Amino acid sequence: MNFLRPLGNTGLTVSALGLGTVKFGRNQGVKYPSDFALPSDEQIRSLLHQARELGINLLDTAPAYGSAEARLGQLLTDRHQWVLATKVGEEFENGVSHFDFSAAHFTRSIERSLTRLRTDYLDLVLIHSDGNDRAILDDAPCLTALRQCQQAGKVRAIGMSSKTLDGGILAAQALDVVMLTWNLQQQDRAVAAEAARLNKGVLVKKGLMSGHVVEPGRDLVAESLKLILSENALHSLIVGTLSPEHLRQNVAKARAVLVG
Secondary structure, eight states, X not given: OOSEEEOTTSSOEEESEEEEOHHHHOOSSOOOSSOOOOOOHHHHHHHHHHHHHTTOOEEEOOTTSTTHHHHHHXXXXXXXXXXXXXXXXXXXXXXXXXXXXXXXXXXXXXXXXXXXXXXXXXXXXXXXXXXXXHHHHTOHHHHHHHHHHHHTTSXXXXXXXXXXXXXXXXXXXXXXXXXXXXXXXXXXXXHHHHHHXXXXXXXXXXXXXXXXOOBTTBOHHHHHHHHHXXXXXXXXXXXXXXXXXXXXXXXXXXXXXXXX
């Protein structure tokens, strides 16, 4: 199995591991095991360079990740070598998250992401669900706004970061990509099966349970990667880290699964 693979029928090709960027711009209200300081510009530049050297081409960001979009726009070079995925719907301001799924907000958010990321197109935009997946997807105006941005060439593919099984299934039916949860404790199998049936793109979140995959005597990271990357329906696992060593180890373990 290759480290690069098609993201369903989107026309995009993504690496088996994608780099999550929440830690680039936000260290409040996150569910990691320990506190952390935001990285310097040089740390981000170095990590991005290392990611490309290791074969990673997918970057996952969001307006809700604090300053992550703006920092990527400032520091990212060779934009054409990257698949840029961002989101709409969730905002993080003054230490608090809030949601806006109106059509007007979707349009403004995408324009703002283009400006922050210093690009004239986004490869993928995912709806950042608040947990009410079906209600969001049943809102025709917001989906129309998303599709209009896609038709205008500002967005190549659209999808949802889902939080429910029925919402994930509906997202797979209605959109190009679905982001779902798949780890040692939870596997959204019904969503993955529907996406596979329709040849839709599938991204995995919380694969390493936000850094909580630790148990003495077991390499739970390796076990998690094997569980995820052995599934043909799952195209890329998003992993967030600020550690060059963790990134190197994760890619090495992922490649061991893929060649095994």
